[in-house]
Amino acid sequence: MRKLSDQEIERRKSLEALKEMGIDPYPPEGWQLSHTSEEIKAQFRQGAELGEVSLAGRIMARRIMGKASFVVLQDHRGKIQLYVARDILCPGEDKTLYNEVFKKYLDIGDIIGVRGEVFATRTGETTVRVKELKLLAKSLRPLPIVKVDAEGKVHDAFTDPELRYRQRYVDLIVNPHVREIFIRRAKIIASIRKYFDSRGWLEVETPILQPVYGGASARPFITHHHALDIDLYLRISNELYLKRLLVGGYEGVYEIGKMFRNEGMDRTHNPEFTLLEMYVAYRDYHWMMEMVEDLLEYVTTQTTGSTTISYGGHTIDFKGPYKRMSMSEAIRQYSGYDIRSMRTEELDQACRQLGIAPEKGWTRGKYIDELFEATVQPHLIQPTYITDYPIELTPLAKKHRSEEGLVERFELFVAGKELANAYTELNDPIDQRQRLEEQARQRAAGDEEAMQLDEDFLRALEYGMPPTAGLGLGIDRLTMLLTDQHAIQEVLLFPQMKPERPHPKSETEHANNQ
């Protein structure tokens, strides 16, 4: 058995004592709720006659003063103070409920239901005078105790990232601002759905397990299907499936879902992350830029109340229209290099001067991409569209209608980070085949991240896909921006972690010895 701490032993003793008194520490029947803590406080402040209220939540603090006590109860909307007085809780002769159950056997962390009237204390705090109290779930582990003083200063904050991410449930209990992040995340996603649905675009689900992975450049996770005896890949992108649906005749489709990329992890990368992908027929990337402006204005207003947000000390305004620059203009403006007239050797030299070490096999497009990342990207704080990318980097976008060697693509940059990526989609099946065959050659030459040739996707395109604008937008990054968080782990409920090493004296070991 895992060695229990003194506090855990104490709580288990209380649990047994309660059972002996005939109190079920985990009763099945629940508790009728009349209000949330937030509703009680708001309505009482406005002078409402609340009468008796009934609420439930977790004990977060206890201040016992003999025959009366104050309790801080936390529910999903906030905290409220309870006043538990012996003779109000136990009007008769039997004071067991107060003296024994409440004072001795309840702890911080226990979940209780209470009923009583609302009043204001001497100091004016809205408080529930408890007439009825019931244990709903006993907590066997002590919580980290976070205290906030009169000036609002937080003491002993629970901040260790390892503990917070591994035990997110504890983080959510004791850190209200963390709960808020995930409420906002849900609002962001809900508002995107609302916006798309109102335009008649169809939300779809496409396979996560794919026999051929494509639509992006990344190493996949591989798994195995036993009945079929084939390897399957966790999708790195759903792009090729959504395009099949445009071939099928839907004129607007979108999917919000997890993608999986088997690459490094850091504060901006998690192996699984949430991407919005959407495709609309008979549109091009110019239209898409306007749509994204409109969408982001809507989402920011719906979730934050304004188009203006604060991110890492910058004030960022999502009100459109956003600045637009072609990639070559942007590089000229920020670095002085005119890549359009530069030969590959000159690009190589320019990169070396900037401290970038080129690798053999780099295409012209790769050099340009590197130059861009080093010289331009960090400066793009306000939402900015960078347009017209080198063709080599973008096998699924349509060739530029007037510029040789470029494709009709834009990326949206905010706070120096890529937020969205969009194309006028390539719907010429012959061109698409050539470009994917080029990718296949790069794979054969050892580029693990070049795309696989998806014959069924090409077959679909051969039936004819309408001209289409497509968009990918990182939901995690958008959430980071709208919550002023700088690590992806802060906007994922359960970020990927290395497993905890089982302790030598583990619980399972004990089980085996029993």
Add this chain to the structure above:
RNA sequence: GACUCGGUAGCUCAGCCGGUAGAGCAACGGCCUUUUAAGCCGUGGGUCCUGGGUUCGAAUCCCAGCCGGGUCACCA
């Protein structure tokens, strides 16, 4: 992957010029019927991340490993 910082009580941390551990909160016992970082008196609680090494003696010094943070690299 490289470098770097960290891992000590349930939590937040101190101790780290080597002499086998401390504080606050939490817990336990007591007092207290409007407190709010409640207060007062008393008490208990530790594989000092793991494994080696140096030493009469290691939380402390050295080596290796594990986990996490940061920076860089890789990576649309």
